[in-house]
Amino acid sequence: MATVDDITVRQEDAQKDSVAPIVVVNKLRKCFGDHTVLNGISLSVDRGETLAVLGRSGTGKSVLLRLIIGLETPDSGSVCIYGQTIAELAIDQMGEIRKKIGFIFQHAALYDSLTVAENVAFLLKHHRRDVSSSERNDRVMQLLAEVGMEGNLDKMPSDISGGMQKRVGLARALALEPEILLLDEPTAGLDPISSGEIDDLILKLQRERKMASVVVTHDLHSAKAISNRLALLDQGNVVIEGKFEDLQESNISFVMEFLKQS
Amino acid sequence: MATFAMRRINEFFEWFGSLSIFFWKTFRAASTPPYEWRELIRQLDEVGSKSFPLVALAGAAIGVVLSMEARYSLGRFGAKSMFSVTLVYSVIQVMGPIMTGLIVSGRVGAGIGAELASMKVTEQIDAIEASAINPYRLLAATRIVACILMLPLLTLAADAAGLLTGWFAQTLVEPLSFHEFIESGFHGATFNAFLPPTFKTAVYGLLIGLIACFQGMRTRGGAEGVGRAATNSVVLASLFVILADVVLVKFILVVFH
Numbered sequence: 307m308a309t310v311d312d313i314t315v316r317q318e319d320a321q322k323d324s325v326a327p328i329v330v331v332n333k334l335r336k337c338f339g340d341h342t343v344l345n346g347i348s349l350s351v352d353r354g355e356t357l358a359v360l361g362r363s364g365t366g367k368s369v370l371l372r373l374i375i376g377l378e379t380p381d382s383g384s385v386c387i388y389g390q391t392i393a394e395l396a397i398d399q400m401g402e403i404r405k406k407i408g409f410i411f412q413h414a415a416l417y418d419s420l421t422v423a424e425n426v427a428f429l430l431k432h433h434r435r436d437v438s439s440s441e442r443n444d445r446v447m448q449l450l451a452e453v454g455m456e457g458n459l460d461k462m463p464s465d466i467s468g469g470m471q472k473r474v475g476l477a478r479a480l481a482l483e484p485e486i487l488l489l490d491e492p493t494a495g496l497d498p499i500s501s502g503e504i505d506d507l508i509l510k511l512q513r514e515r516k517m518a519s520v521v522v523t524h525d526l527h528s529a530k531a532i533s534n535r536l537a538l539l540d541q542g543n544v545v546i547e548g549k550f551e552d553l554q555e556s557n558i559s560f561v562m563e564f565l566k567q568s
Numbered sequence: 569m570a571t572f573a574m575r576r577i578n579e580f581f582e583w584f585g586s587l588s589i590f591f592w593k594t595f596r597a598a599s600t601p602p603y604e605w606r607e608l609i610r611q612l613d614e615v616g617s618k619s620f621p622l623v624a625l626a627g628a629a630i631g632v633v634l635s636m637e638a639r640y641s642l643g644r645f646g647a648k649s650m651f652s653v654t655l656v657y658s659v660i661q662v663m664g665p666i667m668t669g670l671i672v673s674g675r676v677g678a679g680i681g682a683e684l685a686s687m688k689v690t691e692q693i694d695a696i697e698a699s700a701i702n703p704y705r706l707l708a709a710t711r712i713v714a715c716i717l718m719l720p721l722l723t724l725a726a727d728a729a730g731l732l733t734g735w736f737a738q739t740l741v742e743p744l745s746f747h748e749f750i751e752s753g754f755h756g757a758t759f760n761a762f763l764p765p766t767f768k769t770a771v772y773g774l775l776i777g778l779i780a781c782f783q784g785m786r787t788r789g790g791a792e793g794v795g796r797a798a799t800n801s802v803v804l805a806s807l808f809v810i811l812a813d814v815v816l817v818k819f820i821l822v823v824f825h
Contacts, residue, residue, distance in 0.1 A: 375698050397702070404700035415695040418686075429699050435602075 326389075327352050328486060328518040329374060334383035336369055343369050345542030346383060353485070354516040356508075358529035360564070361539035367522040368412065370539075371488045374520065375409055376400055387486070405433060408479030408517075412491040414471035416463040422474050423459040426450060429481040449477040453507060469500035476507065480515075487511075487519040493528045505531045526568035538564060590708075590782045597702045598709035607706055611714035615676050619722055626671050627726030630663050631655075631734035639738060649752075652744075655734045656753030661765045664727040666813050669772035672719060673805040677780040680711050681801025684784025685794040693785060708785065712777030719773035723766050760824040768816040775808040 327350035336344040343366035351357045359367050372378040374385050376392050384391045387403050395403065416425050426446045430437060437445070450456045453473040463471055472492060479487065492508065493501035505528050512519060512532070523529050529536055530550045537547040540560050546553060553561055638654045684707060687693050696703045735749045780801040787797040 372694075377694055377698060401700040404698060407698070409695070409698040411691050411695060413691065415691040417692055417695070418690070429701075432602075432699070432701050 328388060329520065330386040331374065332384045332386065334373060334385065335381045336366065336373060336378065337381055342542050347544050349537055349544065351518045351520055353518050355535065356512055356519040356521060356533040358521045358523060358533035358536045359539060360523060360526060360529055360536055363524060365539045366542055367539060368490050371490050371520060371522055375404065375407055375488060405482050406484055407486045407488060408484035410472065410475045410479050410489045410492055412494055414475035416471055416474055418463050421460050421462055422455060425474055426477045426481060429478065433482060449480055453477045469496050469504065472504060485517055487517045489519065489521045491523055492521065493523065493525050501528060508532050526565065587782050591778060594704045594708045594712065597705035598713065604706050604710050607710040608713060611710045612718060615714040616718035616721060619672055619675055620725055622675060623668055623671055623722045623726045624729040626667055627664060627729035628733040630667055631659060631730030631732065632737045634658050634663065635734035635737035639741065651738060652749045652753035653755065656731060659730040659734065660727050660762050664730055665723050665765050665769050668719065668723045668726045669769055669809040670806055672722060673776050673809055674802050676715065677776050677801040677805040678798045680777065680780035681784045682794055682798035684781060685787035685797035688785055688787045689790055689793055708781040711781055712774060715773035715777035716770045719769040720767050723769045764820040764824050768820065771812055771816060772809045775812055776805045779805045779808060
């Protein structure tokens with residue numbers, strides 16, 4: 307069985323080999339009772355690439371992200387990160403993988419008993435115990451400044467808007483310098499201006515950090531703005547995968563209907 | 569009817585099975601580093617310090633009630649001289665522990681159940697797990713250990729309040745010095761008489777913390793689920809505390825007397 311050191315070596319190899327996909331989803335199948343959410347889908351994401359996963363509500367987009375990070379276990383198929391099948395990893399090995407992944411939940415999932423600054427510092431306190439409190443505070447300020455929230459350090463999550471919560475969620479996800487970013491509906495529930503600001507922020511971070519990103523959204527405009535490739539799901543299957551122009555040129559009825567309604 | 573009964577029986581065993589798995593995961597997380605000392609200290613404050621006023625008040629009330637009832641009952645049988653020992657043994661061996669357990673079941677059980685349920689439905693627990701932090705270690709183990717450590721101390725507080733107010737209620741009617749009350753109340757007593765009943769509340773703490781964390785962390789269903797988790801935490805924790813008391817009293821009598 308691979309050790310934690312093996313995973314670190316594989317991560318370093320993946321960083322050197324920028325062509326190899328970092329995240330590979332292979333024939334993933336997931337059912338909840340009688341309802342099949344994902345029906346054997348296969349996707350891959352390279353370093354520095356953003357894949358947008360689109361589809362109607364309830365088509366398993368969020369479940370896909372949860373399977374990638376190991377919050378759910380697939381019924382069949384596999385998720386490989388840095389060449390490691392995550393279902394075969396022990397808890398500490400999976401922990402090392404998760405430290406390389408930043409996950410932004412649909413409703414931010416900020417810890418409501420902690421302030422904005424404490425939320426961002428949370429991962430640093432747990433995983434970077436070698437860092438002094440002043441260095442940690444500097445890092446928290448830097449992260450919040452990147453997302454435009456440096457003036458809200460002492461506010462509680464309930465005191466800030468949904469858009470601001472998502473910004474803080476993004477800052478928190480970036481705390482450990484992740485190489486993979488998973489975003490679940492980053493603009494859901496936001497007004498068009500706030501959605502645009504979040505999209506711009508994601509694009510800026512992508513340009514600077516070159517992470518492999520998977521963005522789940524039903525917002526075609528947002529997906530088009532921030533992604534290199536798009537995958538459209540319907541009834542648990544990938545209907546089409548490619549650039550936005552490929553979707554526009556498709557004559558698959560579901561694709562045409564989805565584009566028409568968006 | 570038969571199908572309904574079978575389903576209920578199935579749910580009963582499934583609940584116990586899930587609880588056992590939860591206990592094992594939490595125990596394993598609690599016994600391996602890194603330890604969450606800061607969170608444990610915070611929980612010691614939440615469970616212990618913040619329950620103290622209510623537990624002490626309840627203990628004081630119980631002391632007054634027992635004092636009045638004991639004086640009346642013993643007076644009927646000409647056994648007033650037994651008042652001090654009756655009150656001391658009643659409070660420390662019986663009423664103090666069970667009353668503390670039930671009060672903490674209500675206050676702490678509901679609080680933990682609701683807090684963790686709320687975190688569950690808002691994906692905060694998922695966020696913790698996705699951040700490579702073991703939620704069993706951070707959330708469940710710290711709360712359960714805090715309950716185990718704090719219940720005996722809270723029981724001592726309830727006992728002290730009960731004895732103090734019980735003596736005071738008695739001395740208002742028939743003057744009795746506190747020194748005489750303690751001398752006669754604890755006359756001939758050994759540690760076996762009082763330590764096991766006090767430390768058995770550590771088992772209550774385990775049950776309260778375990779059940780409340782379990783109910784909270786498996787919640788589904790939004791606000792309704794949170795309410796259900798809080799209610800179930802109190803009801804089940806209280807039930808298990810009462811059942812445990814029956815078992816532990818017998819155990820103590822067999823082992824220590």
